[in-house]
Amino acid sequence: MILACDPPFKGNSRQHKLHDDKGKIVSFGGETRIGDVLAVIVGILATPTMTALTSIPEDLVSAVRTCLAYSMKRLTKIQILVREPLICHKVASVTTVCMNKTGTLTMASMEVLLFISQCPYMFFMVN
DSSP states (O other), X not given: XXXXXXXXXXXXXXXXXXXXXXXXXXXXXOSOOHHHHHHHHHHHHHHHHHXXXXXXXXXXXXXXXXXXXXXXXXXXXXXXXXXXXXXXXXXXXXXXXXXXXXXXXXXXOOOOOEEEOSSTTOEEEOO
């Protein structure tokens, strides 16, 4: 994690600040405390977290509908007709697709005859 702060951490200095010949303050590293750093980190993370938590109940339904509509629009462009929008969510979680040799899914029940894994050493014939 990289934190960029403007102005830089000042903290409560226990040391006297020294100036160089041009008048700039010279820091010896002991000026920033861990509490100061944690306060800035909590401040950075608190705003987006609270914004997300307070906006979820009202906007979650519209966000889901918008995502489903966008998915259906993209599927329509590649000539896939979706009758029920919630099917897009179910299809996204599919891990195995069984089809016949022409590539169509016409039967309600199918039988696995051959299993090919991505691992080159795994090849199963199912009887």
